[in-house]
Amino acid sequence: MLFDLGYVSFTEPFSAVLNQGMVLMDGSKMSKSKGNLVEFASELREHGADALRLTLAFAGPPEDDIDWADVSPTGSTKFLARAWRISGEITSPTDVEWKGGDAALRRATHHLLADAPGLLEAFKFNVVVARLMELVNQIRKTIDSGPGAADPAVREAIEAVTVLLSLFAPYTAEDMWERLGHPASVAFAGLRKPDPTLLVEESVTAIVQVDGKVRDRLEVSPTIAADELEALARASAAVARVVGDREIVNVIVRAPRVVNIATRS
The missing domain is CATH 1.10.730.10 (Isoleucyl-tRNA Synthetase; Domain 1)
Incomplete structure (x- = not known):
């Protein structure tokens, strides 16, 4: 019908x-x-x-x-x-x-x-x-x-x-x-x-990982540039405590969400 x-x-x-x-x-x-x-x-x-x-x-x-x-x-x-x-x-x-x-x-x-x-x-x-x-x-x-x-x-x-x-x-x-x-x-x-x-979104949460483990979360602008996000991650007190004297050998940034930091002793 x-x-x-x-x-x-x-x-x-x-x-x-x-x-x-x-x-x-x-x-x-x-x-x-x-x-x-x-x-x-x-x-x-x-x-x-x-x-x-x-x-x-x-x-x-x-x-x-x-x-x-x-x-x-x-x-x-x-x-x-x-x-x-x-x-x-x-x-x-x-x-x-x-x-x-x-x-x-x-x-x-x-x-x-x-x-x-x-x-x-x-x-x-x-x-x-x-x-x-x-x-x-x-x-x-x-x-x-x-x-x-x-x-x-x-x-x-x-x-x-x-x-x-x-x-x-x-x-x-x-x-x-x-x-x-x-x-x-x-x-x-x-x-x-x-x-x-x-x-x-006015801000997003960026996850900072060191050697595969989440070490910090940063509230950042959704339009943040990769180099700015990397600088914030390196300046993080939580990241600094974990890295200590170890050498940072690689940093992969997927702005604005994730920063992966790899280290070696």
């Missing part, structure tokens, strides 16, 4: 199939005879639908088997409560200008906005949930130890979290969206486009 109406270019109802894994218990398929059944209704009453959905999404790739003994609905419940509490702390108006907000938090938000569509298309739901957890932690730190709940970047970040969270925990996300001052429904909000200027 969809093909006949011109809505899709293929005749099959779907363009691809993803075979989901099974939910096991202690490594075995659940069955009454083994006595290893997990009653969905009781889990639903204890944790709620959102927490169970989030738990299954976070447990691993959907095509893999999941052992219920290894997952934590309680952890999902705590995370949802953490995100929900933040949505009630925001004091900035809904039309606040984002540009004046905390730069580090804005970069983290826009990296997630840039990465999430591709991850979702690839069914990497567990990665998206993990990234949401990381961003919520960063929001919490920005509120508690940084510019506070009134910072525009805090609102921008928790709104992005809410929109993405609606894919896994729609009831919680809907309530968060309302607490943030927006009309229903978050399902129609859509993800904002990432700002390309916020996706440029």
Whole structure:
């Protein structure tokens, strides 16, 4: 029907199939005879639908088997409560200008906005949930130890979290969206486009190895020249302690990420 109406270019109802894994218990398929059944209704009453959905999404790739003994609905419940509490702390108006907000938090938000569509298309739901957890932690730190709940970047970040969270925990996300001052429904909000200027790395971590072992990590510009990076590596106190009186016979620089120093006695 969809093909006949011109809505899709293929005749099959779907363009691809993803075979989901099974939910096991202690490594075995659940069955009454083994006595290893997990009653969905009781889990639903204890944790709620959102927490169970989030738990299954976070447990691993959907095509893999999941052992219920290894997952934590309680952890999902705590995370949802953490995100929900933040949505009630925001004091900035809904039309606040984002540009004046905390730069580090804005970069983290826009990296997630840039990465999430591709991850979702690839069914990497567990990665998206993990990234949401990381961003919520960063929001919490920005509120508690940084510019506070009134910072525009805090609102921008928790709104992005809410929109993405609606894919896994729609009831919680809907309530968060309302607490943030927006009309229903978050399902129609859509993800904002990432700002390309916020996706440029201001610094990268360069690994310095001496004879194959990591001896130091240097925060450097992503555009640093090879000779500059080599000079910084040679000047490192940690490298100097290891090298001591030994002769440096070779230095291989793969700027801006790695410096390999080889020595001999």
